[in-house]
Amino acid sequence: MTYHLIIGDYAYSSWSLRGWLLLEKFNLPRRETLLNFHDPAGVAAQMADHAPAKTVPTLVTEDGVAISDSLAIAEELASRHPDAGFWPKNPKHRAVARTLAAEMHSGFTALRGDCPMNLRTAYADSQPSSAVLEDVARLETIWSWARDMCGSKGQWLCGDYCVADVFFAPVAARLAGYSLPMSDMAQAYVNSHLTDPAFQKWRALGLEIGDTLPWYKKDYPTKDWPA
Numbered sequence: 001m002t003y004h005l006i007i008g009d010y011a012y013s014s015w016s017l018r019g020w021l022l023l024e025k026f027n028l029p030r031r032e033t034l035l036n037f038h039d040p041a042g043v044a045a046q047m048a049d050h051a052p053a054k055t056v057p058t059l060v061t062e063d064g065v066a067i068s069d070s071l072a073i074a075e076e077l078a079s080r081h082p083d084a085g086f087w088p089k090n091p092k093h094r095a096v097a098r099t100l101a102a103e104m105h106s107g108f109t110a111l112r113g114d115c116p117m118n119l120r121t122a123y124a125d126s127q128p129s130s131a132v133l134e135d136v137a138r139l140e141t142i143w144s145w146a147r148d149m150c151g152s153k154g155q156w157l158c159g160d161y162c163v164a165d166v167f168f169a170p171v172a173a174r175l176a177g178y179s180l181p182m183s184d185m186a187q188a189y190v191n192s193h194l195t196d197p198a199f200q201k202w203r204a205l206g207l208e209i210g211d212t213l214p215w216y217k218k219d220y221p222t223k224d225w226p227a
Helices: 014-024 070-080 091-106 109-114 130-150 163-177 184-194 197-208
Strands: 003-007 030-034 058-060
Touching: 003 014, 014 070, 014 163, 014 197, 058 070, 070 091, 070 163, 091 130, 091 163, 109 130, 109 163, 130 163, 130 184, 163 184, 163 197, 184 197
Parallel strands: 003 030
Antiparallel strands: 003 058
């Protein structure tokens, strides 16, 4: 089975990164269509052939279903490939991982709004708001809780790399790229993402393909990418 993955800009589309990692990290074959975020027609118009989908990432299955939500993509792939390792096999650990992924999917609006993913630029000081700092504190809380619940001593939250880690990959890019304050535990987890070969492959594509989009620029002092 070969999937068709439709994604947005490598450097800026955080949800596209999640969709791509779900296939790249779990070794599922796909062909990719990259949309142009600079196209004045917009994303939905570029996806007219895959209606009702209108956002990225969208995964088109061989039986013609367009799945246009990253959490739905994760669950469907886990159902179709039960031995791929999307979720932990241990029921307790699986429940923790699902809780984390769902909270990331629906929350952290201040962090996502104030610190959009930008893999082309890193900032030395982003002057985070109190709301952003509250989101970072919440990340610290649930990451620590997940490690305790799962007894994880390695680099990932629930043991082996799973969907929960996929969902936090763009978060790691935000925390590092905007120099947000974090504990040693959180910094180690962020570094695990930044040095992961799949993440580095995605970022390399973002540096080579696509335009620098001015609406993602922030007026903060810049620094070298922290990895």
